[in-house]
Amino acid sequence: HAFFGVILSGADYVTVGTEFPAGSATSPSVTFGPDNDSGFYSVTGGTVGFTSDGVQTFTMDGNGFNFPDGKKVNLGSSSDLSLYHDGTDSIIANITNVLKTHSSHLFIRNAAGNEDIAKFIQNEGVELYYNDTKRFETTNTGTNVVGVHVDDGATHDGDVTFTGAAANVVWDKSDNALEFTDNSKATFGSSADLAITHDGSHSYIDESGTGDLKIRSNGNGVVLGKTDGENTARFLTDGAVELYYNNSKKLETTNTGAWCTGNFT
DSSP states (O other): OOOOOOOOTTOSSOOBTTTBOOBOSSSBSEEETTEEEEEEEEEETTEEEEEETTEEEEEEETTEEEOOTTOOEEESTTOOEEEEEOSSOEEEEEOSSOOOOOOSEEEEEOTTSOSEEEEEETTTEEEEEETTEEEEEEOSSSEEESSOOOOSSOOOOSOEEEEOSSOEEEEETTTTEEEEOTTOEEEESTTOOEEEEEOSSOEEEEEOSSSOOOOOOSSOEEEEOSSTTOEEEEEOTTSOEEEEETTEEEEEEOSSSEEESSOOO
16 A cells, blocks of 8 residues: 655654644544545544534543434444433433343432432332432332322232221231221211221220211111021011010010010019
């Protein structure tokens, strides 16, 4: 190949802007072959730029590589992974398979770097934050929410415990039952006018409102003993009231008065 060189006495390098032209984006000082508008040029002191077809692609300075809006860092034979800023947002684009991040601890923080948004900690869990306050975390037994959790429709496939200050309520999946522990209450009404509870010894139905306690049935009303069929009292629709002693009827009302079976004192 033909070669032509110039040796400048007094220096062992060529200075861009003096012996060597500084160039520009459309006319770089170092080009490659006949492509005269692609190559390197001096942008400012300490900054070198690379241009492609007369358009600046990136610059290099003491801080590293600098890419203008819309210019990408492409990785992979088919540019499978790209990193760029589109003028509004910063984008990491992966177009093939899975984007994986390998790290023992991965923290996502705010722009200033002084507030946590999310933490991914090896062998511990995931933490999610709101305004630098932890609101959600995974644990070795499940998850934990700090604050109020709102479900827009939820299905819980398993036991659920509602923990109170002194008593709990449990949905026991295996028993298909909502179980109230001793001294826990089921209350109804805006002012808890009706309460059903068991104190460990006795069961109570407490009506504390201003109205009446009404028991309605489309059929007959029956008060039983410990076993089904052992009557204590029966309230028959459009019929009699029957009172029993040891499952034996002793008193009943009729359309004309009442009947007593046995002695009436």
